[in-house]
Amino acid sequence: MNIVRRLLSNWLPVYAVLYVAFLYLPILLLPIFSINQSAVPQFPLTGYTMKWYAGLPNTPELLSSAWNSLIVGLSASIVSTILGICAARAITRYRFRGQRVASGLIMAPLVLPEIIVAVSMLLVLLQLGVGLSLFTVILGHILICIPYSVTVLISGFEGFDRSLEEASADLGESAWGTFRRVTLPMVAPAIISSLLVSFTISLDEFILAFFLSGTEPTLPVYIWGQLRFAAKLPSVLALGTLLLLASFMMLSIAEILRRRAARRAQNEGGVYA
Amino acid sequence: MPETPMIKIDHVTRAYGAFKALDDASLTIQKGEFFSLLGPSGCGKTTLLRMIGGFDNPTSGTIYLDGQAMNGIPANRRPTNMVFQSYAIFPHLNVAQNVAYGLKRLRLDAVEEKRRVEEALGQVSMAHLGKRGATELSGGQRQRVALARALVMRPKVLLLDEPLSALDKKLREQMQVELRKLQQAVGITFILVTHDQYEALAMSDRIAVMFSGNIAQVATPKDIYQRPVNRQVADFVGGMNFVAAEIVGEDSGTITVETTSFGRVKTEKPVQFVTKGKAATLGIRPERLRVLWDDATDKYEIAGKVVDRHYFGEITHLIVEVPGMEQPLSVSETNNFGADDIPVGAPIRLAYDPDALVALAD
Ligand SMILES: Nc1ncnc2c1ncn2[C@@H]1O[C@H](COP(=O)(O)OP(=O)(O)O)[C@@H](O)[C@H]1O
Ligand SMILES: [Mg+2]
Numbered sequence: 234m235n236i237v238r239r240l241l242s243n244w245l246p247v248y249a250v251l252y253v254a255f256l257y258l259p260i261l262l263l264p265i266f267s268i269n270q271s272a273v274p275q276f277p278l279t280g281y282t283m284k285w286y287a288g289l290p291n292t293p294e295l296l297s298s299a300w301n302s303l304i305v306g307l308s309a310s311i312v313s314t315i316l317g318i319c320a321a322r323a324i325t326r327y328r329f330r331g332q333r334v335a336s337g338l339i340m341a342p343l344v345l346p347e348i349i350v351a352v353s354m355l356l357v358l359l360q361l362g363v364g365l366s367l368f369t370v371i372l373g374h375i376l377i378c379i380p381y382s383v384t385v386l387i388s389g390f391e392g393f394d395r396s397l398e399e400a401s402a403d404l405g406e407s408a409w410g411t412f413r414r415v416t417l418p419m420v421a422p423a424i425i426s427s428l429l430v431s432f433t434i435s436l437d438e439f440i441l442a443f444f445l446s447g448t449e450p451t452l453p454v455y456i457w458g459q460l461r462f463a464a465k466l467p468s469v470l471a472l473g474t475l476l477l478l479a480s481f482m483m484l485s486i487a488e489i490l491r492r493r494a495a496r497r498a499q500n501e502g503g504v505y506a
Numbered sequence: 507m508p509e510t511p512m513i514k515i516d517h518v519t520r521a522y523g524a525f526k527a528l529d530d531a532s533l534t535i536q537k538g539e540f541f542s543l544l545g546p547s548g549c550g551k552t553t554l555l556r557m558i559g560g561f562d563n564p565t566s567g568t569i570y571l572d573g574q575a576m577n578g579i580p581a582n583r584r585p586t587n588m589v590f591q592s593y594a595i596f597p598h599l600n601v602a603q604n605v606a607y608g609l610k611r612l613r614l615d616a617v618e619e620k621r622r623v624e625e626a627l628g629q630v631s632m633a634h635l636g637k638r639g640a641t642e643l644s645g646g647q648r649q650r651v652a653l654a655r656a657l658v659m660r661p662k663v664l665l666l667d668e669p670l671s672a673l674d675k676k677l678r679e680q681m682q683v684e685l686r687k688l689q690q691a692v693g694i695t696f697i698l699v700t701h702d703q704y705e706a707l708a709m710s711d712r713i714a715v716m717f718s719g720n721i722a723q724v725a726t727p728k729d730i731y732q733r734p735v736n737r738q739v740a741d742f743v744g745g746m747n748f749v750a751a752e753i754v755g756e757d758s759g760t761i762t763v764e765t766t767s768f769g770r771v772k773t774e775k776p777v778q779f780v781t782k783g784k785a786a787t788l789g790i791r792p793e794r795l796r797v798l799w800d801d802a803t804d805k806y807e808i809a810g811k812v813v814d815r816h817y818f819g820e821i822t823h824l825i826v827e828v829p830g831m832e833q834p835l836s837v838s839e840t841n842n843f844g845a846d847d848i849p850v851g852a853p854i855r856l857a858y859d860p861d862a863l864v865a866l867a868d
Contacts, residue, residue, distance in 0.1 A: 394592055394594060396590045396591075396592050396594040397594050397596060399561055399581070399588075399590070399594065400588070400590060400594035400596070400655075401596075401607070402560075402561075402580065402581040402582045403559060403561075403581050403582070403586075403587055403588045403656075404582075404587065404607050404608030404611075404655065404656075404659060405582050405583075405608050405611050405612075405659070406582055406607075406608070406611060407582060410611070414607075415596060418598045419597070419598055
């Protein structure tokens, strides 16, 4: 027992450091090689340049795939957030039969292998005779974004004291006015946070987009296509760096907003303690 | 005070399935009255208050507000305002914005709105805290903001659901006094829900005592305390000694009973008194029994032995066994004369006023 504990306490920090390095070093390499002169991603570095970034706007396919990603991301995040609001409100406000089963099913896409989801969706869509397009990609992305939206929204809605809405009605406000002046401002951070998280997920998602997009690729699908050409690699690295930055920023903002919403709800509930 | 009804509860029932949270309750509350709904937890106080406020609807019966039937009129169109048990302060607004919330819909000009907000904050001694964020307030301050937010609407009736229960004892007693003063200053009808008998006694013009969905008695605090209609009310509002008695005479207004310890007593007959054979119960409050010191005597006295003693600072509770009585008497005596020094086991004589004995329905 003691030996195990000593081994653990000696080696656990080492393991942790190695793990983090393994996880993040490759990601750090991306921005480094993206500003390297040489087209071959290799040490030693040959010099600083921004030419790979400068070249990006002159690639029409890249621009159109970025535009596709934007459309898919916006649609998927808006729809999954609206559906998420309904689900989160039902889960936090009401107690109903089959509640646990329902929340379990909503969360399931989180753990289903994405490739299985992709293949099954493809089969169903083909059976139904729905042609592949950005629309089918949006459908797939809504499916995988909903669990994230619901999780973020539940943490924003939890602790939302029902009597706040009653107090608003008591002070003469209509149902719509109450929603606009009380409910919305209180859950707005969670809603924005849900939009950002689902947009980020949709932006990075590859497997579903690969299976379900027709002739209009999203950014990750475009990047994958470019990897076949060695000469294009630096541009891909530059593009990847930009995507990474965008994702990181959006997720950070989302987390800050989520925490702010949760803190607010907690303060409100605090009086009972 | 001229008696003009402000609220009339007319045979109101609220059922949840087979369970009746409120069972055929009828009640009239006068304009400008400080009225309390008193009863143990779960007796239906909140249910009734929420139906007056428009957050819930009677299963049957009608609630009239200032002569107008309120059936189907939602909370936002009733001339009532509520101070919620949780206070329900809007956390994303500051104190002044919370108070101004309901005024926004009235579209007052900015100067008038500001004046009314300041007036309301002044009434609850929060004038200097308008800019304070809602999440930076103490329990007592939240309570004041909730009060100001409701008062600023100048409602016909202010509803308060256990507004003081979240405060500590000292602050609670201070707020009882302030709330009562405030009600007298603004002259609005207040309906207070509470399970605290002392709170109800201290603040109200009249009290309705409720048990499991029924209104047991509606009366002034003094009558509730001195003339409870039945054992349940007597027991809930303060301590009470119960004495078994036998009915020996009865006319329309009074009954005469015979007891082993208190002799023959003639007392006023309570409203809901129903005789069941010859048995009856008399009640006497612990503080209406007085210790007779040394060789003092009284026209009405009773002798016994001290079997227990509880010290409460300004008073002492003596538990006194009396020959011929099943239950020992509880006596509450001030400590001015040394009641806290009477040894357990000592013989004791008690004086009482026969008017303090009340006949109780079971
Ligand atoms: N929505 C509801 N569904 C079922 N029972 C309820 C509901 N609301 C209240 N009750 C029941 O009605 C009774 C009275 O409740 P309430 O008016 O809140 O009591 P209190 O006197 O403590 O304020 C309680 O037994 C409570 O369990
Ligand atoms: Mg209650």
